[in-house]
Amino acid sequence: MTQAPARAALVGNPNAGKSALFNALTGARQKIANYPGVTVERKAGRLVLPSGAPVELTDLPGSYGLHATSPDEEVTRKVIMGEFPGEPAPDVLVVVLDASNLEQHLVFAQEVIALGKPCVVALNMVDLAERDGLVVSAEALQEALGVPVIATVAVRRRGLGELADAIGSARASQTGAPHPPVPLVERRVTAHAIADAAIVSETSRHRLHARLDRVLLNPWLGPLILFALLFVVFQAVFTWATPFADALEALFAWLIAQARAVLPAGLLRDLLTDGILSGVGSVVVFLPQIVILFFFILAMEASGYMARAAFLMDRLMAGVGLSGRSFIPLLSSFACAIPGIMATRSITDPRDRLTTILIAPLMTCSARLPVYAVIIAAFIPNRAVFGPVGLQGLVLLGLYVIGIVAAMVVALVLRRSVTKGAASGFIMELPKYQMPRLQDLAIGLWQRAWIFLRRAGTIIFTVTVILWILLNFPRAGEGQNQVDASIAGKIANGLAVVVEPIGFNRDIALALIPAMAAREVAVSSLATSYAVGATDENQQAQQLGARLKASWTLPTALAFLAWFVFAPQCMSTIAVTRRETNGWKWPGFMLLYLFSLAYIFAGITYWSAVALGL
Numbered sequence: 013m014t015q016a017p018a019r020a021a022l023v024g025n026p027n028a029g030k031s032a033l034f035n036a037l038t039g040a041r042q043k044i045a046n047y048p049g050v051t052v053e054r055k056a057g058r059l060v061l062p063s064g065a066p067v068e069l070t071d072l073p074g075s076y077g078l079h080a081t082s083p084d085e086e087v088t089r090k091v092i093m094g095e096f097p098g099e100p101a102p103d104v105l106v107v108v109l110d111a112s113n114l115e116q117h118l119v120f121a122q123e124v125i126a127l128g129k130p131c132v133v134a135l136n137m138v139d140l141a142e143r144d145g146l147v148v149s150a151e152a153l154q155e156a157l158g159v160p161v162i163a164t165v166a167v168r169r170r171g172l173g174e175l176a177d178a179i180g181s182a183r184a185s186q187t188g189a190p191h192p193p194v195p196l197v198e199r200r201v202t203a204h205a206i207a208d209a210a211i212v213s214e215t216s217r218h219r220l221h222a223r224l225d226r227v228l229l230n231p232w233l234g235p236l237i238l239f240a241l242l243f244v245v246f247q248a249v250f251t252w253a254t255p256f257a258d259a260l261e262a263l264f265a266w267l268i269a270q271a272r273a274v275l276p277a278g279l280l281r282d283l284l285t286d287g288i289l290s291g292v293g294s295v296v297v298f299l300p301q302i303v304i305l306f307f308f309i310l311a312m313e314a315s316g317y318m319a320r321a322a323f324l325m326d327r328l329m330a331g332v333g334l335s336g337r338s339f340i341p342l343l344s345s346f347a348c349a350i351p352g353i354m355a356t357r358s359i360t361d362p363r364d365r366l367t368t369i370l371i372a373p374l375m376t377c378s379a380r381l382p383v384y385a386v387i388i389a390a391f392i393p394n395r396a397v398f399g400p401v402g403l404q405g406l407v408l409l410g411l412y413v414i415g416i417v418a419a420m421v422v423a424l425v426l427r428r429s430v431t432k433g434a435a436s437g438f439i440m441e442l443p444k445y446q447m448p449r450l451q452d453l454a455i456g457l458w459q460r461a462w463i464f465l466r467r468a469g470t471i472i473f474t475v476t477v478i479l480w481i482l483l484n485f486p487r488a489g490e491g492q493n494q495v496d497a498s499i500a501g502k503i504a505n506g507l508a509v510v511v512e513p514i515g516f517n518r519d520i521a522l523a524l525i526p527a528m529a530a531r532e533v534a535v536s537s538l539a540t541s542y543a544v545g546a547t548d549e550n551q552q553a554q555q556l557g558a559r560l561k562a563s564w565t566l567p568t569a570l571a572f573l574a575w576f577v578f579a580p581q582c583m584s585t586i587a588v589t590r591r592e593t594n595g596w597k598w599p600g601f602m603l604l605y606l607f608s609l610a611y612i613f614a615g616i617t618y619w620s621a622v623a624l625g626l
């Protein structure tokens with residue numbers, strides 16, 4: 013009778029495919045992406061062995077060694093050693109190796125195996141190795157390492173049954189006595205010898221990829237190509253999304269008209285039409301734009317190009333005192349600053365990490381897209397600048413670039429003052445190029461779309477309803493505008509005094525406070541307050557863009573855009589910063605410096621635009 017293991021953990025270098033294996037074995041949906049440092053926390057799931065026995069499987073952050081230097085590697089070490097609070101040590105360690113990068117991955121593998129715990133090696137990515145002309149012999153590897161080796165292809169579910177079998181019997185067949193630790197240099201030499209023995213044939217099909225890298229990583233061509241690519245992305249966000257966005261807008265207009273026709277006039281009908289449908293609908297129409305943006309981001313991640321972009325940016329990052337390690341967290345922040353700030357756990361140097369956390373909110377998160385898009389669509393003419401390049405896409409790209417430049421300048425200043433220290437060198441391991449898999453793309457897009465819609469249905473819905481109530485009470489008297497009479501209107505009048513110098517009007521003042529919950533709320537708040545304040549049918553039927561155009565000047569609109577590049581209008585980002593920095597000091601600092609920048613830059617934008625006669 014063999015004793016089945018109760019817990020197993022996946023360990024290995026970053027980007028070996030641990031999370032992909034974890035997902036395939038447990039049916040989970042952990043994020044996987046083609047660059048190192050994706051997983052920064054441990055995640056548990058249940059694997060059912062062929063015998064029917066359940067095993068608790070843990071996915072760990074990638075690591076280069078047991079002497080952890082960064083917070084995420086520390087998690088890995090503690091779990092392996094059984095030092096993680098409240099979690100017994102795993103019974104079996106599943107060491108995941110990238111077959112196409114064998115020598116490098118064997119360095120850490122030896123260290124893990126030497127612990128003497130029951131081990132199984134998953135020789136993953138054998139498909140990539142084969143594609144590159146490498147044939148790796150699992151038998152030879154097994155011979156050299158002294159533990160079972162199973163060839164796998166996580167993303168094609170190859171070898172999973174054998175791997176589960178091996179995990180099931182590993183505990184019984186191996187008795188552990190730790191070997192004395194072997195110094196790193198020696199492990200490197202051994203890794204070279206083992207890889208040499210295990211690699212049966214190697215032909216040079218690396219050539220195409222090497223040639224691709226010569227172009228894409230060329231110091232002059234590389235950045236140009238990257239910029240051109242981003243250019244296409246932002247054009248597409250506007251042009252491709254238009255028909256879908258129009259359709260969604262029409263759908264909401266139809267729903268509002270239906271509600272007006274069917275329901276009896278009264279507060280309840282107004283809540284549904286002016287509050288919920290106008291507010292939430294004004295944000296939901298940006299779903300196509302979000303999906304298109306993420307299509308490109310996910311495709312660039314999966315193909316291995318994103319890691320090249322990080323490599324290209326490394327010099328720039330070093331110039332402002334950050335390491336290339338900051339690139340991935342900053343990149344994630346384009347989706348949302350929250351995962352971005354969490355991803356900083358892979359940064360070794362605490363000051364480096366803090367700087368990255370502090371500038372992460374300057375990366376344009378997807379919540380800003382609805383705000384930018386609604387203003388750009390209303391105020392920036394939809395005309396071609398040259399060829400197919402449109403002005404609207406250009407302005408959008410410009411806003412992203414301003415955010416990045418501001419982040420770099422802030423990093424430079426912080427690294428010389430608050431987080432003083434030298435930049436640490438970091439060389440990123442470049443993943444193999446891969447064709448993005450349609451299924452992965454679809455799942456990724458679905459997850460993104462779902463996050464967006466869930467926000468619309470929860471935060472944005474709630475804030476909109478509260479705002480609608482504050483806008484409707486107390487009721488306006490004869491000849492008085494409802495917004496002027498309401499509680500929200502009174503609060504906004506007070507705030508307007510503060511923001512008038514930077515060109516903001518009462519509409520904006522009204523939107524700023526609810527938008528602290530989430531940036532998109534700025535859009536839904538404007539939509540709701542216009543719907544509530546509308547004095548006749550004509551105004552009620554007007555789309556948000558048309559209303560904005562009729563009541564704001566261009567300098568005001570531009571100042572509003574500038575404000576949103578900087579303003580830290582997101583409770584969750586502040587909360588996650590507090591958690592990751594263990595206190596209120598840094599989130600406080602973040603709020604202060606970002607609001608100051610927002611105020612200053614909105615003001616400069618407004619007054620320059622006025623001076624230019626715009």
Ligand SMILES: Nc1nc2c(ncn2[C@@H]2O[C@H](COP(=O)(O)OP(=O)(O)OP(=O)(O)O)[C@@H](O)[C@H]2O)c(=O)[nH]1
Pocket residue numbers: 025026027028029030031032033043044045046047048049050051052072073074075136137138139140164165166167168314446
């Ligand atoms: N072709 C191929 N690709 C794979 C295989 N396993 C994983 N991948 C891809 O390799 C990349 C990295 O996979 P992850 O599972 O995120 O790697 P990880 O080891 O969890 O990385 P970290 O979380 O950064 O430590 C992803 O793009 C996967 O789709 C495989 O067997 N074959």
Ligand SMILES: [Mg+2]
Pocket residue numbers: 030031032043044050051072073074
């Ligand atoms: Mg992972």
